[in-house]
Amino acid sequence: MRKFLLPLLFIFFFMLESIFVQSLPAEMFNSDRILVPRFLMIAIIFLTLYGNRNHGLIYALVFGLLFDVVYTEIIGVYLFLFPFIAYLTSKVMRLLQANIVVIAVVSLLGVALLELCVYELTFLINKTDMVFSMFVDLRWVPTLILNLAFIIIFAYPLKRHFEKYAQSLKAE
Amino acid sequence: MPQFFLNKRLIFLLVSIIILVALIGFSLREREELTVPEQFLKDATGWIQNVFAKPQGYVTDFFENVKDLQNTYSENKELKSRLDKLAKLEADVQQLEKENEELREILGEKESLRDYEPIQATVIGRNPDRWHEIIIINKGEVNGIEQNMAVVSSNGYLIGKVKSTQQFTATIQLLSAMDPTNRISAEIKGNEEYFGTIEGYDVDRELLKLKRIPYDAKVEKQQKVVTSGLGGIFPQNLSIGEVVDVEPDEFGLNQTAYVKPGANFYNIRNVMVVKRVMDQPNLSDMVDDEEEEL
Incomplete structure (x- = not known):
């Protein structure tokens, strides 16, 4: 049973993003600001930092591919970015103290980097004509605030869950 | 030794960037249909999304009901x-x-261009990153949905077209997506009718751009815009919205009207996929040798 818990958790986050976007009240969107939930990315970063790094990267790869195929129909963007950012955060954390506040900040930075890279790539393939200043105003800042709220609420439960997971891996 | 490891990582990064570019290029091609593994993945997740969509529907319906009561x-x-x-x-x-x-x-x-058969469907997913305005519905090829069909919201306004289909789910691209290949032949209703094509969406003002209206057309505000059915796939007379602004285009040869869409692109729960009764013309019949294909 424990074995299936982790994939189920990630599938849940994967679905939660779509449900979140769909059921947010329209008024919040009509105010022009776009809030992008990045719960999956945050969960992956926490898994790489608290659980097992290699497992984190594998989950990043699998769910990146799933995200591309199901939600965007452009394969490659998230397939590359999820593992890349997970790897980068794990490297950064080697230099820093593994404190929950520090990790929260690092994962927020990871989300910021992800948003920025996705914007640059979408701009590059001509799927948007948003200029950078508009992107910062309308998307970047609101998205970071939303994800900061998510991190504050879920950081501790995620940390505990993944630490247990790491212990069970060691016990085996 | 550390130098060597660094190099290995660098090479790995470069190789993965090459793969990234190749994959993006592959998926940006105009594809008639998705590859089989992609279709399988989408159907499988569609099944899970279906499970989530039911309770989610109840919850949002409840809150909407409360709001309505007010x-x-x-x-x-x-x-x-x-x-x-x-x-x-x-x-x-x-x-x-x-x-x-x-x-x-x-x-x-x-038969008339107006006739169509509606297929009811429920939205089970939406792209969270919202760069590509895509929604996923719970009806697919088995229900008779085909690529490029028109999709109408529950209040009867056009919201998009079918981007790709799987066996049990289909992906819909909304009108608000920025896609240069997403063109819809439209008609402005009035004393005189003018034809143009819907090309693109102004994110800033949340208005659709109706381009290629003749320069001498007298388009007024609040005139209704509907599909013309001349594009070959959509039926005639599906409402799109109404004109709010008219401008001459950059060269002064045509006019561009800004159209306020009648459908809300955000809270979409139920949609209708519209199947035209009249046959689609073959592309080869429509293209003359003298004319350039768009």
């Missing part, structure tokens, strides 16, 4: 005032419809 009184008042007019309108419509049918019979024309 302004029942004022709404009721307005509806009552309209009800009187409705009876007369209905009688008129019936008479006109009958007349239309009779006239058609005389002409011997049975």
Whole structure:
């Protein structure tokens, strides 16, 4: 049973993003600001930092591919970015103290980097004509605030869950 | 030794960037249909999304109901005032419809561009990153959905077209997506009818751009915009929205109208996929040798 818990958790986050976007009240969107939930990315970063790094990267790869195929129909963007950012955060954390506040900040930075890279790539393939200043105003800042709220609420439960997971891996 | 490891990582990064570019290039091609593994993945996740969509629907419906209750009184008042007019309108419509049918019979024309068969569907997913405005519905090829069909919101306004289909789910691209290949032949209703194509969406003002209207057309504000059915796939007379602004285009040869879409692109729960009854013309019939293909 424990074995299936982790994939189920990630599938849940994967679905939660779509449900979140769909059921947010329209008024919040009509105010022009776009809030992008990045719960999956945050969960992956926490898994790489608290659980097992290699497992984190594998989950990043699998769910990146799933995200591309199901939600965007452009394969490659998230397939590359999820593992890349997970790897980068794990490297950064080697230099820093593994404190929950520090990790929260690092994962927020990871989300910021992800948003920025996705914007640059979408701009590059001509799927948007948003200029950078508009992107910062309308998307970047609101998205970071939303994800900061998510991190504050879920950081501790995620940390505990993944630490247990790491212990069970060691016990085996 | 560390130098060597660094190099290995660098090479790995470069190789993965090359793969990234190749994959993006592969998926940006105009694809008739998705590859089989992609279809399988989408159907499999669609099944899970279906499971999530039901309870989610109940919850959002509940909150919407509560919201509706709050302004029942004022709404009721307005509806009552309209009800009187409705009876007369209905009688008129019936008479006109009958007349239309009779006239058609005389002409011997049975099918019309207007006729369509609606397929009801529920939205089970939406792209969270919102760069590509994509929604996923719970009906697919087995229900008769095909690529490029028109999709209409529950209040009857055009919201997009089918981007790709799987066996049990389909992906819909909304009108608000920025895609240069997403063109819809449209018509401005008025004393005189003008034709143009919907090309693109102004994110800033949340308006659709209706381009290629003749320069001498007298388009006024609040005129209704509907599909013309001349694009070959959409039926005629699906409402799109109304004109809010008209500008001459950059070269002054045409005009561009800004159209306020009638559909809300955000809270979409149920949609109708519209299947045109009349046959699609073959592309080869439409393209003359002298004319350039767009």
